[in-house]
Amino acid sequence: MKPYKPAYYRDYLSLDAILNAQSLRSAEYNNDQESAHDEMLFIITHQAYELWFKQMLTELDSILALMSQQPLPEPDVALVLHRLQRMNKIGPVMLHQVEILETMTPMDFLDFRGVLYPASGFQSVQFRLLEMKLGLQDSQRLTTHLRLDDRDNARLDAVRQQPSLFVLLEGWLERMPFLEWQHDDNGNDDGNNQPRYAFWQEYRLAVTAMFDHERQIMRETMPDERTTAQVLAQIAASEQSFSALFDETTYNSLREQGVKRLSFKATQAALFIFLYREYPLLQLPFRLLESVIALDEVFSLWRYRHAQMVLRMIGARIGTGGSSGYDYLLQGAMKYRVFADMSALSAFLIPRRSLPALPPNVSSMLGFSFEK
Ligand code: HEM
Numbered sequence: 001m002k003p004y005k006p007a008y009y010r011d012y013l014s015l016d017a018i019l020n021a022q023s024l025r026s027a028e029y030n031n032d033q034e035s036a037h038d039e040m041l042f043i044i045t046h047q048a049y050e051l052w053f054k055q056m057l058t059e060l061d062s063i064l065a066l067m068s069q070q071p072l073p074e075p076d077v078a079l080v081l082h083r084l085q086r087m088n089k090i091g092p093v094m095l096h097q098v099e100i101l102e103t104m105t106p107m108d109f110l111d112f113r114g115v116l117y118p119a120s121g122f123q124s125v126q127f128r129l130l131e132m133k134l135g136l137q138d139s140q141r142l143t144t145h146l147r148l149d150d151r152d153n154a155r156l157d158a159v160r161q162q163p164s165l166f167v168l169l170e171g172w173l174e175r176m177p178f179l180e181w182q183h184d185d186n187g188n189d190d191g192n193n194q195p196r197y198a199f200w201q202e203y204r205l206a207v208t209a210m211f212d213h214e215r216q217i218m219r220e221t222m223p224d225e226r227t228t229a230q231v232l233a234q235i236a237a238s239e240q241s242f243s244a245l246f247d248e249t250t251y252n253s254l255r256e257q258g259v260k261r262l263s264f265k266a267t268q269a270a271l272f273i274f275l276y277r278e279y280p281l282l283q284l285p286f287r288l289l290e291s292v293i294a295l296d297e298v299f300s301l302w303r304y305r306h307a308q309m310v311l312r313m314i315g316a317r318i319g320t321g322g323s324s325g326y327d328y329l330l331q332g333a334m335k336y337r338v339f340a341d342m343s344a345l346s347a348f349l350i351p352r353r354s355l356p357a358l359p360p361n362v363s364s365m366l367g368f369s370f371e372k
Helices: 015-019 025-029 039-067 074-101 104-111 125-134 151-158 165-174 197-221 226-246 248-256 262-276 280-312 326-335 340-348 360-366
Strands: none
Touching: 025 074, 039 074, 039 104, 039 165, 074 165, 074 262, 074 280, 125 151, 125 165, 125 280, 165 262, 165 280, 197 226, 197 262, 197 340, 226 248, 226 262, 226 340, 248 262, 262 280, 262 340, 280 340, 280 360
16 A cells, blocks of 8 residues: 655645746736736636636536436436536636626726737637537537637547537436326326327316416406407417427427427426426436526526626727627627526426326326335
């Protein structure tokens, strides 16, 4: 066995390397040879972010490895959830750091902004890796011109070939066994292979009944015919949006148009999980879906917050990386979402009291198996 060497705080944390890693370019390039006071804050803030990105990537890599297993062992679902939750906790820390950087005024920033060209946050490879590993597609990007060097491009290319969290999650949802559960009118498993439609037919009836009820209430309560007609048209539009959920061909054409990304099968599985989340077997999958939706939000919030800071700092100027600056960042905050199809499922939920009751064999499979 290797002889034990006592650990020492400075060495263990490589503090010599980290604390000597702030080289102020303003000291080097400003004509008066004086460093800009706020450049230290600018560098340290970016470095702190990069460390948190590294921690997020560590969690995400382990999540991807766990999710790549087929079948995914149940205890590992809990582990995936736990690590996703950790990533989500890093979110508020990332948000709050913006406030510290905002103590730098636009004039303070101008003291050294000129020496930063053409570097920019565009070149944060760890941020790009996070986006790609989560599942952001190149086709979603507003620009692919990131001005990366060959080394960084090679890192991104290697990851581009690997399945993202979105892809692995979609595959896992598609494999959910309850899509194949069958039952006859008495709730007994009929044994022949007539998958999933029994449930979805019932759900469709429940949806129709819900809209009929809404129509009836509106007819009785609206003040005049014109308002009634408007409200009825809105109800008809909502009802129409449900149709893709029950018809794979319609759904797939939406997918081809780029309106939807998640597969039909995975969408149905995710919706089933949302609808019947109270069942013990569906609790973990439900919380996992909630966590990826929250993670999308973490990134959107950060993007939005970063964009506001940029507006305050440089107004409508272009970025050092050559983008339109604020406009580009704001659009990104809206557009760069990976799990948007999961959050959009809320539109297809119906009230608990209208939900079809699950047949006994299905509900016992979803419950605690040790209960009689
Ligand atoms: C004074 C503070 C900051 C300003 C004025 C600023 C400005 C910008 C601008 C204008 C862009 C668009 C690309 C370009 O044309 O350069 C950008 C992108 C970016 N910045 Fe910042 N930034 C600041 C601080 C930060 C910090 C602290 C981070 C933390 C890592 C960061 C990370 C990023 C990332 C990841 C992008 C790429 C976003 C994307 O393409 O979706 N920025 N920044």
